[in-house]
Amino acid sequence: MQTDSTSTPHPASFSPRSPINRSPLSSLLLLVGSVFLGMTVGALLATGAAYLISMGSSNGLAPELMELLRHPTRYPNAWATLMVVQGISQVCSFLLPALVFWYLFEKQQWADFQPRPLVKVGGLGIVIILVIAFMPFNGLVIQWNQGLIFPDTLAPIERWMRAKEDELGELTKYLTTFTTPGQLILALFVIAVLPAIGEEVLFRGVLQRRFTDWLGGNPHVGIWLAAAVFSAIHMQFYGFFPRLLLGALFGYLYFWAGNLWVPILAHFINNGFTVLMVYLRQRQVVSVNIEDAERVSVSAGLFSLLLCLGLLYYFRRTNNPLEHD
Numbered sequence: 001m002q003t004d005s006t007s008t009p010h011p012a013s014f015s016p017r018s019p020i021n022r023s024p025l026s027s028l029l030l031l032v033g034s035v036f037l038g039m040t041v042g043a044l045l046a047t048g049a050a051y052l053i054s055m056g057s058s059n060g061l062a063p064e065l066m067e068l069l070r071h072p073t074r075y076p077n078a079w080a081t082l083m084v085v086q087g088i089s090q091v092c093s094f095l096l097p098a099l100v101f102w103y104l105f106e107k108q109q110w111a112d113f114q115p116r117p118l119v120k121v122g123g124l125g126i127v128i129i130l131v132i133a134f135m136p137f138n139g140l141v142i143q144w145n146q147g148l149i150f151p152d153t154l155a156p157i158e159r160w161m162r163a164k165e166d167e168l169g170e171l172t173k174y175l176t177t178f179t180t181p182g183q184l185i186l187a188l189f190v191i192a193v194l195p196a197i198g199e200e201v202l203f204r205g206v207l208q209r210r211f212t213d214w215l216g217g218n219p220h221v222g223i224w225l226a227a228a229v230f231s232a233i234h235m236q237f238y239g240f241f242p243r244l245l246l247g248a249l250f251g252y253l254y255f256w257a258g259n260l261w262v263p264i265l266a267h268f269i270n271n272g273f274t275v276l277m278v279y280l281r282q283r284q285v286v287s288v289n290i291e292d293a294e295r296v297s298v299s300a301g302l303f304s305l306l307l308c309l310g311l312l313y314y315f316r317r318t319n320n321p322l323e324h325d
Contacts, residue, residue, distance in 0.1 A: 024214035030105045031206065034097035042092025046085040053081045070167065072174050079183070082175060087190045095198030098206045113205045116258030122318035127253060127262060130311040131269040133304055134249060135290070140301035141242040142293040148238070161237045168236060176278045184279045192272035200264045203230040203247065204254045223251035246270065249308075256316045 050068060068085075072078035102108050150158040175191070178184050203226050212222030227247030231240050250263040257263075277290040289295070 024210075027105070027210060027214075031097070031101045031210075034101045034105075035093065035202075038092045038094075038097035038100075039089075042089050045092065046088045049084050049088060050081050053077055053084065069171060072171065079175065079177075080186075082171075083186055083190050086175070087194055090190070090194040090198050093198075094202045095194075098198070098202035102201075102206055113201070113260040114258070116319075118259050118261050121257045121259050121262060123315045124262070124265070126311055126315050126318075127266050128269050130253075130308060130315070131249075131266050132273060133307045133311065134246075135270075136296050136304035137301045137308060138242045138245060139293040139296035140298065141245060142239065143296065145241045146238045146293075165236060165238045176275060178279050178282060184275070187275050187279075188272055191275050192268050195271060196264045196267035199230065200250065200254075200260060200267050203227075204250055204263050205260045208251055208254065219255050223248055223255060227251055252312065253315070256319045258319070 068078060068081065072082055102112075176187065178187065207229060208222045208226035210222075211225045212219050215221050215225075227244050227250075230247035231243035234243060236243070250266050253266055254260060254263040274290055277286065277288065280286045281289060
């Protein structure tokens with residue numbers, strides 16, 4: 001989304017602080033170490049939360065966390081438990097490590113994510129339309145990605161990937177099955193708000209900026225590298241390429257807007273709109289199945305692509321892109 005504050009021009013009102021002078025390898029190791037530490041703490045907290053919630057159930061049984069993730073329908077209170085687990089995981093795996101690295105190791109502040117104040121960003125409404133308009137084209141990419149077949153020599157790896165994909169698909173379906181409006185609100189917070197903030201701070205605010213700085217100041221390299229890591233860390237091979245494009249979309253929005261809240265908004269709209277549409281379909285308010293990528297026609301996908309390119313061009317022009325873009 002945006003290049004590092006040390007390698008791009010900024011509005012005159014913004015005076016970025018220089019990051020600590022250390023080698024890219026040292027910085028990367030500190031960031032990776034922060035993420036792994038956060039994941040470890042998150043796993044411990046999530047396990048403890050799952051135990052406490054399960055102990056309050058009618059049968060008093062507390063399943064192991066991995067067993068709960070694999071077979072949630074076997075346990076009471078599993079939906080609420082898994083939502084708590086997902087929330088803890090999001091905060092500890094993405095947001096906290098990014099902030100620890102940014103504040104403690106880089107000696108930067110939140111304002112250093114914002115080369116341009118939000119009030120000076122033009123076309124925020126375009127961001128909402130753009131993210132929704134992007135979905136049909138990304139649906140075509142999802143179809144193609146899911147249809148990839150490995151060579152026979154890699155058949156065991158393909159079977160393992162398919163099994164993991166099916167397992168994650170079942171878990172996602174379970175977590176997006178709502179019976180009350182309260183569940184929808186909690187799901188929007190856990191599935192849309194927390195990932196939008198945590199993942200954008202880490203992948204766009206920190207990684208994209210640092211990749212750009214470490215690799216000669218080329219913002220496009222930083223955007224696509226951060227998008228690749230963003231997609232890979234979700235551990236879904238059959239969703240790798242559509243998530244890669246989504247990450248790149250968020251990256252360019254950040255780069256052109258100069259404010260981290262813009263990709264956070266885009267990420268929230270992407271996740272939140274999907275959750276809301278799933279809920280409305282379950283309530284039979286709408287008939288569209290937004291999760292059915294196979295229903296996207298080639299013509300609809302190409303129209304979506306052309307529309308998005310036009311909207312991106314307008315957003316870029318509105319926000320006076322940096323001269324090296």
